[in-house]
Amino acid sequence: MRVIEYRLPDVQDGKDELYRLVTTILDPARASAKDLAILYHERWDIEGFLKQIKSVQLNADRIxxxxxxxxxxxxxxxxxxxxxxxxxxxxxxxxxxxxxxxxxxxxxxxxxxxxxxxxxxxxxxxxx
Incomplete structure (x- = not known):
């Protein structure tokens, strides 16, 4: 297991927020810490996108x-x-x-x- 720790500025209060990302990709040559941090946040962008469709567009019609x-x-x-x-x-x-x-x-x-x-x-x- 590999733990990547990094900080990003919090949009609402301007202070840095600490993140810890756990991965099974042990070799930094395969995936750098920076690349994994970027991909992690892109994943949450995709989750947010899907949530927007489910909760706003579909509203109560979730099927x-x-x-x-x-x-x-x-x-x-x-x-x-x-x-x-x-x-x-x-x-x-x-x-x-x-x-x-x-x-x-x-x-x-x-x-x-x-x-x-x-x-x-x-x-x-x-x-x-």
Whole structure:
């Protein structure tokens, strides 16, 4: 077992937060401590992404409605596409406000989109 200890700044209070990562990859030549720390945090980004789809987009409907494997695949890809579109709205808003997109609530973005989706012209097609 290999233990990797590192510090990252805490976004909310500005102090460094201590992390300990335990791995079975013993050879630092196979995976450096820095690489493993980066991958660990990317893993949590993916977990957060999946949680956003499950808890915000699907809301109370936590299961796919389709009864066939092809239908489930189609629903899954549709949810990924909706999440991508929502994140584009978030990223564009963050760019305009000069903020990190992680500082904008996914749940609030979905609420705004849902409240505006029936208003013609709220989301015009991209003219580019």
């Amino acid at each position: 796919f409605r389709s009864k066939s494997p092809d239908g489930v695949r189609q629903e899954f890809w549709a949810h990924l596409a909706v999440h991508y579109a929502t994140m584009r709205v978030t990223t564009d808003a963050a760019d305009q406000a000069k903020l990190d997109p992680d500082r904008i609530s996914h749940k609030n973005t979905v609420r705004v989109i849902r409240s505006r989706i029936w208003i013609p012209g709220s989301f015009p097609p991209d003219q580019a």
